[in-house]
Amino acid sequence: MARIGILTCSNCTQDLNCAAMVCLGDMRKRRGFFERYPKDEPLDLVGLINCSGCPTLAAPEKITKRLGAFAVAKIDALHLSYCLTALCPFMGHYEKAIKAAFPDLEIVRGTHLAPDPAEFRQAVKGLLCPVQGRTPDMNDHINRPRSK
Numbered sequence: 001m002a003r004i005g006i007l008t009c010s011n012c013t014q015d016l017n018c019a020a021m022v023c024l025g026d027m028r029k030r031r032g033f034f035e036r037y038p039k040d041e042p043l044d045l046v047g048l049i050n051c052s053g054c055p056t057l058a059a060p061e062k063i064t065k066r067l068g069a070f071a072v073a074k075i076d077a078l079h080l081s082y083c084l085t086a087l088c089p090f091m092g093h094y095e096k097a098i099k100a101a102f103p104d105l106e107i108v109r110g111t112h113l114a115p116d117p118a119e120f121r122q123a124v125k126g127l128l129c130p131v132q133g134r135t136p137d138m139n140d141h142i143n144r145p146r147s148k
Contacts, residue, residue: 004076005049006079007050009087011053017139018083025112033079033112051088054089067101078106078108083120085110095107123144
């Protein structure tokens with residue numbers, strides 16, 4: 001049984017109301033970056049946490065502090081959510097800090113398969129602008145009509 005944790009983007013979870021439904025759905029169905037785990041073995045999601053937000057000089061230290069609970073739980077791998085890999089300009093710094101603090105922890109850059117990062121960044125940028133008197137959120141992006 002693989003024990004995993006997921007680190008998500010604070011801006012997406014806090015500001016854009018993302019509940020990581022696509023990440024968790026692909027984990028359950030063993031799609032995307034979860035295809036690496038055998039379907040006939042249990043996959044134990046130990047926890048899902050978000051980063052400390054950006055920008056902040058203490059973010060790498062805050063992330064490693066948050067991951068302390070995962071270290072105690074002895075996770076096998078830490079998945080960096082798609083939104084984190086596509087949006088975060090500080091991810092390299094965070095990944096370096098995580099590797100320094102937890103050298104035996106496998107870091108997987110991704111959760112679910114998604115659109116091109118540039119397309120995703122543009123869509124998220126659109127979510128930050130008011131629409132019809134309200135601020136859209138990640139659910140608007142997930143449920144938007146898609147071209148064939």
